[in-house]
Amino acid sequence: MKAGITYDSKSTYLQNGFTKEEVAEFDSDETIEGIENALQTLGFTTERIGNIGELTKALTAGNRWDIVFNIAEGVYGIGREAQVPALLDAYKIPYVFSDPLVLCLTLHKGITKHVVRDCGIPTAPFKVVETMTDLKKVNLNYPLFIKPVAEGTGKGISGKSLIKTQKELAQWTEVLLEQFKQPVLVEEYLPGREFTVGIIGTGEQASAIGIMEVHIVDKSEDAIYSLFNKENYETRVEYSLPEKGVSKLCYKVALDAWRALGCMDGGRVDLRMDKNGVPNFIEVNPLAGLNPIHSDLPILSYKAGITYLELIERIMKSATQRLNLQMPKPCLQEVR
Incomplete structure (x- = not known):
């Protein structure tokens, strides 16, 4: 069985001028080699495809795979994690891991928490702040915790994320809005394990x-x-x-x-x-x-x-x- 591997290479993006923080979610050569070696040991014939641009070129050239092991995170847009599986769906190529709907939903932490909360699963009370004027609607109990709404690997999270006053909330929310160009998730801080x-x-x-x-x-x-x-x-x-x-x-x-x-x-x-x-x-x-x-x-x-x-x-x-x-x-x- 022929298995393709889609991924965003950390080293490639660094060579193209991206910062260490921008590529924090992307995959090292060690990760790609580990996955490929495991798939080969399990009996798969493997082909490294690469990111969505390289996948597009391969599909246009007529390349096909029995299954694609997709770990591509994407670079641009709120639907970036869903781009590779959506393209594979269009070509009717099976892939590992979640589909475009799930990956669009779960990248947005606020909408994810809406679904989880509506299903009766415990999650901290929260608000999504899109502009500084939205802070007027934040009626949560301090301390609070803030982070970009659509980042992973701890991007945008630091000691400044723990908010104890209204002044800190305004100061650091503005920083995140400016730095990441996306809404900020504000939630009541969970003090436990x-x-x-x-x-x-x-x-x-x-x-x-x-x-x-x-x-x-x-x-x-x-x-x-x-x-x-x-x-x-x-x-x-x-x-x-x-x-x-x-x-x-x-x-x-x-x-x-x-x-x-x-x-x-x-x-x-x-x-x-x-x-x-x-x-x-x-x-x-x-x-x-x-x-x-x-x-x-x-x-x-x-x-x-x-x-x-x-x-x-x-x-x-x-x-x-x-x-x-x-x-x-x-x-x-x-x-x-």
């Missing part, structure tokens, strides 16, 4: 494969799981396995959100407890990072006893079953 849950599967077939608690150990910069702390996680972050009772509560909230939003095949749901110890939905990552060493989903999988190869195998089994395709015979006699 923070978790991320790994999920494999689609709909009723989805299951939680692992969980880890996030601890910021070096608080000299900030105590937030920010872009800075994620990039320096070796010295600033520790991950642990929570108690079984806590894990069970988190699994339910994460799975309820995953199914309500229609996510497919694999990803992560981030949670944080409120003052009463109730896990609340923060956001979902339907295109979760898959770096074999640094990404949260592989890390929590390792803690659950799942190797990187097994993780990719489970993702591919979910996708091929959903698409009524047959998995190839693996290169190894038995995959572990």
